[in-house]
Amino acid sequence: MKISKTKILLTILGLVVAMFQLQAQNITTPRPSQYASVTQRVGISDVTITYHSPGVRGRTIWGAQVPYGNIWRAGANENTTISFTHDAKIEGQEVKAGTYGLFILPEDESKFKILLSKYSKSWGTVSPAEDELVAMVEVEPTKISQQEWLSYDFINRTGNDVTAVLRWDNLQVPFNIEFDVPTIVVENARAELKGPAGFGWRGLMQAANYCLQNDVNLEEAMTWIDQSIASSKGFSNLQVKAGLLAKEGKVEEGKKLMDEAIPMANAFQLNGYGYQLLGLGDTKKAIEVFSLNIEKNKDHQFIWGFTDSLGEAYLKDGNKKLALKYYKKAKELAPENQYAYLDGVIEKIEKGE
Numbered sequence: 001m002k003i004s005k006t007k008i009l010l011t012i013l014g015l016v017v018a019m020f021q022l023q024a025q026n027i028t029t030p031r032p033s034q035y036a037s038v039t040q041r042v043g044i045s046d047v048t049i050t051y052h053s054p055g056v057r058g059r060t061i062w063g064a065q066v067p068y069g070n071i072w073r074a075g076a077n078e079n080t081t082i083s084f085t086h087d088a089k090i091e092g093q094e095v096k097a098g099t100y101g102l103f104i105l106p107e108d109e110s111k112f113k114i115l116l117s118k119y120s121k122s123w124g125t126v127s128p129a130e131d132e133l134v135a136m137v138e139v140e141p142t143k144i145s146q147q148e149w150l151s152y153d154f155i156n157r158t159g160n161d162v163t164a165v166l167r168w169d170n171l172q173v174p175f176n177i178e179f180d181v182p183t184i185v186v187e188n189a190r191a192e193l194k195g196p197a198g199f200g201w202r203g204l205m206q207a208a209n210y211c212l213q214n215d216v217n218l219e220e221a222m223t224w225i226d227q228s229i230a231s232s233k234g235f236s237n238l239q240v241k242a243g244l245l246a247k248e249g250k251v252e253e254g255k256k257l258m259d260e261a262i263p264m265a266n267a268f269q270l271n272g273y274g275y276q277l278l279g280l281g282d283t284k285k286a287i288e289v290f291s292l293n294i295e296k297n298k299d300h301q302f303i304w305g306f307t308d309s310l311g312e313a314y315l316k317d318g319n320k321k322l323a324l325k326y327y328k329k330a331k332e333l334a335p336e337n338q339y340a341y342l343d344g345v346i347e348k349i350e351k352g353e
Contacts, residue, residue, distance in 0.1 A: 033076030033150075040154040042162050043181030044188060045086040049102065049152045049164060051075035052124075056148050061169040066106060071115065073124030074104045074166060075150060081120045082164075089178040090114065091137035100134060103127065104166070104173065112139050114175045137175065144172045182216045193224070204228035205237040212243045235265040239273065262289070267297040271306055274313065283317040304333035308342070315349070324349050 033054040039046055054076040059065050066072050074080040083099040091114070101117035116135040117128035150168040161178035189207040197203030205228040211221035222244050228237040238261035242254035258273070265273065270293040277286035290310040297303060311326035324346065331342040 031077065036151070038152050038154065040157070040162050040164075042157070042160065042177070042179050044185055045084065045088070045179045045181070047085075047088065047154075047162070047164070047177050048083040049080070050083075051080040051102075051150070051152060052077040053150045054168075055150075056146075056169050062106065062109065062171055068106050068108050071103050071105050071127040074102050075124065077124055079117075079120050079122050079124050082116065084177075086179055086184050089176075090116065090135055091139065091176050092178075093135045093137055095135050101128060106141075110140060112141050112173055113137065114139055114173075139173060139175050141171045141173045143170055146170050182214050185210055185214075186217045186220075201228040201231040201234070201237060204231070205240055208237075208244065209240045212240055212247070215247070218244060218247055233264075235261045235269050238264070239269075262292070267293060267300050267302065267306065270296075271309055274309055278313060278316060283313055286313045287317060304330045304335075304338070307333060311345075320349055320352075 031052070033052040035050075036053050037048060037050040039048040052075050062068075079101040080103070081099050082102045084095060084097050086097050088095050088097070095116060099120045101120045101122060103115040103117060105113040105115060107113065114135070114137050115128060115133055117132045118134050119128065119132055144167060146169060147167050150166070153165050153167065154162045155165055155174075156163040160181045161176055163174050163176050165175075166173040186207075189210065192198070193203060193207060204224045208221040208225035208228065211217045211224075222241075225237055225241045225244060229241065238257050242257045242261070245251070245254035245257065262270070262273075270289055274286045274289040274293065277283075277289060287310065290306065290313050293306050294303065294310060297306065300306065307326050308330040311323045311330060314320075314326060315323035327342060327346050327349065331339060331346070334342060
């Protein structure tokens with residue numbers, strides 16, 4: 001049987017294509033510098049650093065493997081990136097929400113610069129040009145005990161900021177990240193209140209209460225709390241409005257509102273309100289509220305705790321006799337795992353401490 005040259009050529013070509021396709025199908029194997037990612041929330045904002053983590057492997061890192069005076073990709077392989085879900089500040093410089101290439105310029109052993117590039121999908125060795133930079137800040141590295149694998153972490157967290165740190169070999173490179181949390185939360189509340197959260201009393205009250213607790217956006221907070229009360233009046237939203245009235249200097253009006261709110265309160269709300277009054281130094285009113293709570297909730301499973309609260313209020317008011325009475329009563333009602341605490345308080349009062 002005679003086979004044509006054309007058929008032979010087509011067969012050979014098919015084999016070549018098949019071999020090429022087989023060679024192109026790579027399997028997944030571990031990379032020497034493996035992928036990692038860390039995220040930290042500050043307020044309601046997230047900062048995420050994504051990187052590849054090389055090892056020291058016996059090399060001299062700073063000033064050699066990572067030369068001074070050269071821009072470095074702050075990791076291995078592809079761009080190290082940093083993402084912000086909201087506008088932020090890095091070492092005081094404003095940065096818009098988004099994802100950026102993260103680079104480091106070690107100028108010498110005591111002075112490093114953190115660079116953010118608007119491009120985040122480059123191969124890491126492609127250094128950003130000057131017109132691509134969105135931020136450049138100077139930071140000071142500190143010595144640490146030797147660390148084999150490069151890593152990022154977050155330390156020194158507060159309600160508004162956090163410090164990101166790169167750790168590798170014998171150095172730690174810190175840089176501060178800050179969010180304007182109250183502004184971000186209020187702007188987010190405005191957006192969420194246009195949806196389901198704004199259709200009932202709770203979301204409106206939560207937004208108003210956040211403003212009250214952080215002393216921001218108080219005028220709009222009053223509008224929100226009025227809308228919440230109009231939707232469904234209750235202890236919680238009346239308490240928030242009383243607090244907002246106090247901020248306006250209308251303390252007596254706020255007290256009248258709380259007198260209206262008290263009959264609507266559950267046991268834990270009354271107990272919490274009593275502690276709020278103690279914090280404000282109004283021990284007489286706190287005693288009145290704690291006493292009412294005990295009277296209204298005699299069969300509550302936490303009655304011993306409410307009785308303990310009344311003892312604390314009398315103690316703060318300087319009436320050790322009544323304080324001792326209610327602490328002992330609390331012990332009679334309390335579960336055994338609270339005896340040690342109550343015995344300690346009773347002993348101190350009896351010793352006059």
